[in-house]
Amino acid sequence: MKQRILIIGAGFGGMWSALSATRLLDKHNRNDVEVLVLAPQAELHVRPRFYEPDVHRMVAPLNKLFDAVGVTFVKGMAEHIDVERQVVSYRDAQGKAAELAYDRIVLASGSKVVRPALAGIEHAFDVDQLDEAVRLERHVSSLGARPDSPSRNTVVVAGGGFTGIETAAEMPARLRAALGENANIRVIVVDRGREIGAALGEGPRSAIVSASEELGLEWRLNSLVAAVDERGVILADGERIDADTVIWTVGVRASSLTEQIPGERDDYGRLYVDDNLQVPGQKDVFATGDVANAATDGNGNRSLMSCQHAIALGRSAGNNAAASLLGVQPTTYRQAKYVTCLDLGAWGAVFTEGWDRQVQMVRDEAKSLKQQINSVWIYPPAADRSAALAAADPLIPVVA
Structure with missing residues (x-):
């Protein structure tokens, strides 16, 4: 046996x-x-x-x-x-x-992603598992069929870490594709950090700030989502944000x-x-x-x-x-x-090296690398025995 x-x-x-x-x-x-x-x-x-x-x-x-x-x-x-x-x-x-x-x-x-025991958390979307990400995509695509309103046009992203930033940076283009180029959209990142991009350190922060300004991303810093409902969120300080789309990216x-x-x-x-x-x-x-x-x-x-x-x-x-x-x-x-390669939507991307995240590339140059990573490097090898086994050598560096 x-x-x-x-x-x-x-x-x-x-x-x-x-x-x-x-x-x-x-x-x-x-x-x-x-x-x-x-x-x-x-x-x-x-x-x-x-x-x-x-x-x-x-x-x-x-x-x-x-x-x-x-x-x-x-x-x-x-x-x-x-x-x-x-x-x-x-x-x-x-x-x-x-x-x-x-x-x-x-x-x-x-x-x-483990969602906290918040009131209404079931109304939030996420991009963690495929079925949830597909549910979000269908929801965003359906927004154009709803009456124009600030709530319809607003997305709240809970969490300003790597996933939260990439999700938020992609949202303006996704909303405009669903609602039209002239839609008055808002994308708001709610983050417990004291400054934009704090979770990624000082290295890429200026790129994240620049991208946020150019893309129109808003940040609510030193803040947490305290409750969610079908039409938005309530923050820990009592502020209410009307939003038909809430995306959870932490935990x-x-x-x-x-x-x-x-x-x-x-x-x-x-x-x-x-x-x-x-x-x-x-x-x-x-x-x-x-x-x-x-x-x-x-x-x-x-x-x-x-x-x-x-x-x-x-x-x-x-x-x-x-x-x-x-x-x-x-x-x-x-x-x-x-290394890190953070996608920043239409602005581009930022590529860093080292655990202190020293910036090496930004904007289009970094975006080109990010697209290569996402579309080629992280995919499985071809169904060829010799090539696939050769690619599985533990001594091959993932990042050269």
């Missing part, structure tokens, strides 16, 4: 884990180990693009890729991990309970499956892992992507919940899960170079 590496999740971390594990098995001519991916769909949801229009297209099918490299896909939703028995319980496509045994497991079940948390793994977790619910992405004290369990908190270098920097880190984390986790099963040397996870 074959030994099994089971990967939970088909996002960036899960997909690259499957490819990298298969790569190492292939390198050692091992046909006695199978790689299984358990996920609701055999597709990569390109989540970093969910703030863009045409979001229903931001899906990359994985069936042909998995078939090409010999990865087995199991359609289902993981419900329970029994680390003592080395068994995962799940619901299959028909909703029936089933189990999968494993010899090594890679947890790559991702993260979600991301790792998959609750992390709570079933004995180990230390951070404030986001991520499991702390060692340099090989193994959960300390659990020789059969690896974590990757948004469920892993890993050291990226020797300077105290830790991985972020981003596809930039998830790609490299996936390549390392799958490789090292296979290495531990084969008894060969693992590859230490390191991701020394960190």
Whole structure:
């Protein structure tokens, strides 16, 4: 009977884990180990693009890729991990309970925006998961059928972090496409920070300020949304903003499956892992992507919940899960170079390097790079066995 590496999740971390594990098995001519991916769909949801229009297209099918490299896909939703028995319980496509045994497991079940217990929060949209992003897109497209009013023409974005800024910067163009070029639109960012773009630090702040001014974005700083309803929000200071569209972008948390793994977790619910992405004290369990908190270098920097880190984390986790099963040397996870490329809508973008986010490019130059990242770099490799396995080498830098 074959030994099994089971990967939970088909996002960036899960997909690259499957490819990298298969790569190492292939390198050692091992046909006695199978790689299984358990996920609701055999597709990569390109989540970093969910703030863009045409979001229903931001899906990359994985069936042909998995078939090409010999990865087995199991359609289902993981419900329970029994680390003592080395068994995962799940619901299959028909909703029936089933189990999968494993010899090594890679947890790559991702993260979600967790909405707070605010009055009316169910009226808010988000760009976190595909179904919600599609719901927002349909809503924005339908606004033109409503009577002209300040509420119809206003969008409130709760949160001024990376996702909030990208979403807000894209909204003027999306609203005008729905309402007409002459519509009197407003896009308001509500953020707890004391200055615009505070969450991203001083480096890109001037670009964010410039883009906000040019795009007409308004900011409510030192502020929080206290309640939501069908026609707007009430802020913590009592101000009411009438808006038919409220988008929630704060409060991301790792998959609750992390709570079933004995180990230390951070404030986001991520499991702390060692340099090989193994959960300390659990020789059969690896974590990757948004469920892993890993050291990226020797300077105290830790991985972020981003596809930039998830790609490299996936390549390392799958490789090292296979290495531990084969008894060969693992590859230490390191991701020394960190960059950000923040989309600022029609203004352009800002590209920074380093953890202190030193600006390297702005406007059209940075926008061109952002479009290349979003449309090419983060997509799966072609369904060609040799090329796909070569791309899964954990020593390939995500950012050169």
